[in-house]
Amino acid sequence: MTAVILDGIVLGLQFGLLGVGLTVVYGIGGVLNLAYGQLAVVAAIVMSITMRSGLATGPAVLAGISAAVAIALLLNFTILKPVYKRDDEDRVLLSLLLTIGVAFIIDGFLVWRYPIEALSLNIDWDPVSILGVRMRAGSLLASAITLLAGGALIFFFRTTTTGKAARSVIQDEVGARLCGVNPAAVRTLIFALSGVLAGLFATTQAMTSPVPISAGFDFTITALLVTVVGGLGSIRGAFLAGLILGVVNAMSSFYIGSYVTTIILLAAAALTIVVRPSGLFGAKA
Amino acid sequence: MTADERPVSEQSANHPPPGTISRESSRRTFLAIAAAGLALALVPIWIGGSRTLMGVAITGLLFASYAIAFNLIFGSTNQLFLAVGALAGVGAYTSAIISDRLGVPFPLTMVLASGLSMFIGGAFSWIAVRRSLGIIFTGIITLTFSLAFDNLLLGQRGLTGGETGIVVDAGSDTFLRNQIPPYYVFLILVLIYLIGYVLLHRSHIGWAFRALRDDEIAAELTGINVARYRIYAGAIGGGMLGFAGALWAHVEGFISPATFTFVHVDVPALVMLVFGGIGTVLGPVVGAAVFTYLGEVLASYSQLRLIADGILLIVLFLAFPQGVIRALGLRLNQLRASRKAAP
Incomplete structure (x- = not known):
């Protein structure tokens, strides 16, 4: 029981990290990036390839994260430009359709060039005992990285001027502009941040289970569910929702079975939307 | 994608805005449907000799019917249903399982199955209206249904055959399994859907659809029961999807989860509809025809297919x-206008 819950927490923290990357972009750009999971997969594949060609793990991880950031920025500066000229639901809808196209291109390219590539990072330290449960070092390291990243995010958004400016854009784009905040600059920063988070997620995932090239769509859906349950645009909500969904996932896949788990997760998300359309911490519906 | 986004030149003067079907223009619309039907009826003369190509053409018509139904739900009432494949799958699996397991005649089970899809479609709309979910949340909630349905199909091996799918026996001893007749059956279905679409939009329901799509609050204020008309659209569209899916199951004789996934049905249907023109009568058919043809041309580059799809999108x-359709129509209108202005 404890082991299952701990596993769920390890998973949930990562879900949260993944969700934050999607939710900040939605909150700030009003853009739903459905190619988000593919960013993580690209990061993973770049890590895998560079490591195979002899690069050490550290630099390879950096290379992977940079690749995700580069693609995120490329999207922000090219195909999303016309999207920003629209408002509200039109903006979300167009961004969603365009990024589906991007997801197809990335998936198609990976299937074409690297059909069997997958990233796994083996952490061969000794297992550590926590609450009487022997935890794999990989899981612990993944959780530690995620917690650090989460802490850094909260620090960034709560205390730094840039972070506060970013939050002001989430709350009210026009108001922020009137106060001298440049939404376009904030958007660029946040897109880069989402690339970093996608890359970090790929790294931590690979420490517990391999990341294949086909995982993009699943990652996006997971991020979307986390985001919706947590409340679009809420960072706290994303982490809490990630934890809840992670534990639910671990429990039901241990006690019930894997396909029912997915259905339970989906039902939980659907129920959250129906009962509380703004999510656990969402400001706006 | 709302009405007020359209260029003024298109909305003005003697041409009614697209989506509006006046009595005079509806005669032209029926003529256009007849012409499209005639053109499509000639397709088997061209490719009727090849079983593979006829199969492709039938799939094209299947997607045309999906796109028409999706057009009714999304184009007419702004409800983004990302469960096109799932609703069709509900129809297909229900009809196949009931007819094969219980020995009920399949024309009856097709009606039952589309009734179920109709109920689910209506329920989506009801939930969306009740909780006043916007386009995006309606999209996400229907997407979760799509994914859950896919998992259910994969999980319930005993009933659905899991990933490998099931062979559908019902219909195997009829003309539906011949090479050319099912094409015409699907063509008739598409024409019925098109005519139904036009008739629906000519009726008071169509007026309500246009009003609520253009401005929901204004529609509500003029006394239109927005909730009811949204549910009409969701239910009718859902039923259309379920029936098309069920017909496909009996024609093809084999269904598997892959036939109804979000990526294989919803995304292409959305692309076809947007390409043809959301809210236009023949847009879905034009989109389906063009993309079926393109798909066949690009088939030999199957490795690059996904990339090509993405770029195209x-x-x-x-x-x-x-x-x-609108882009071309707009050009024509502009030409006409400039000619009038010139002399």
């Missing part, structure tokens, strides 16, 4: 956010 949405 992006280019299309950036270049023709209002659809090709």
Whole structure:
């Protein structure tokens, strides 16, 4: 029981990290990036390839994260430009359709060039005992990285001027502009941040289970569910929702079975939307 | 994608805005449907000799019917149902399982199955209206249904055959399994859907659809029961999807989860509809025809297919956010206007 819950927490923290990357972009750009999971997969594949060609793990991880950031920025500066000229639901809808196209291109390219590539990072330290449960070092390291990243995010958004400016854009784009905040600059920063988070997620995932090239769509859906349950645009909500969904996932896949788990997760998300359309911490519906 | 986004030139003067069907223009619409039907009826003369190509053409018509139903739900009432494949799958699996397991005649089970899809479609709309979910949340909630349905199909091996799918016996001893007749059956279905679409939009329901799509609050204030008409659209569209899916199951004789996934049905249906023109009568058929043809041309480059699809999607949405039919129609109108102005 404890082991299952701990596993769920390890998973949930990562879900949260993944969700934050999607939710900040939605909150700030009003853009739903459905190619988000593919960013993580690209990061993973770049890590895998560079490591195979002899690069050490550290630099390879950096290379992977940079690749995700580069693609995120490329999207922000090219195909999303016309999207920003629209408002509200039109903006979300167009961004969603365009990024589906991007997801197809990335998936198609990976299937074409690297059909069997997958990233796994083996952490061969000794297992550590926590609450009487022997935890794999990989899981612990993944959780530690995620917690650090989460802490850094909260620090960034709560205390730094840039972070506060970013939050002001989430709350009210026009108001922020009137106060001298440049939404376009904030958007660029946040897109880069989402690339970093996608890359970090790929790294931590690979420490517990391999990341294949086909995982993009699943990652996006997971991020979307986390985001919706947590409340679009809420960072706290994303982490809490990630934890809840992670534990639910671990429990039901241990006690019930894997396909029912997915259905339970989906039902939980659907129920959250129906009962509380703004999510656990969402400001706006 | 709302009405007020359209260029003024298109909305003005003697041409009614697209989507509006006046009595005079509806005669032209029926003529256009007849012409499209005639053109499509000639397709088997061209490719009737090849079983593979006929199969492709039938799939094209299947997607045309999906796109028409999706057009009714999304184009007419702004409800983004990302469960096109799932609703069709509900129809297909229900009809196949009931007819094969219980020995009920399949025409009856097809009606039952589309009733179930109709109920689910209506329920989506009811939930969306009740909780006043916007386009995006309606999209996400229907997407979760799509994914859950896919998992259910994979999980319930005993009933659905899991990933490998099931062979559908019902219908195997009829003309539905011949090479050419099912094409015409599907063509008739598409024509019925098109005529139904036009008739629906000519009725008071169509007026309500246009009002609530253009401005929901204004529609509500003029006394239109927005909830009821949304549910009409969701239920009718859902039923259309379920029936098309069920017919496909009995024609093809084999169904598997892959036939109804979000990626294989919803995304292409959305692309076809947007390419043809959301809210236009023949847009879905034009989109389905063009993409079926393109798909066949690109089939030999199957490895690059996904990339090509992605590029196409992006280019299309950036270049023709209002659809090709409207883009072309707009050019014609401009030409006519400039000619009038010239002398």
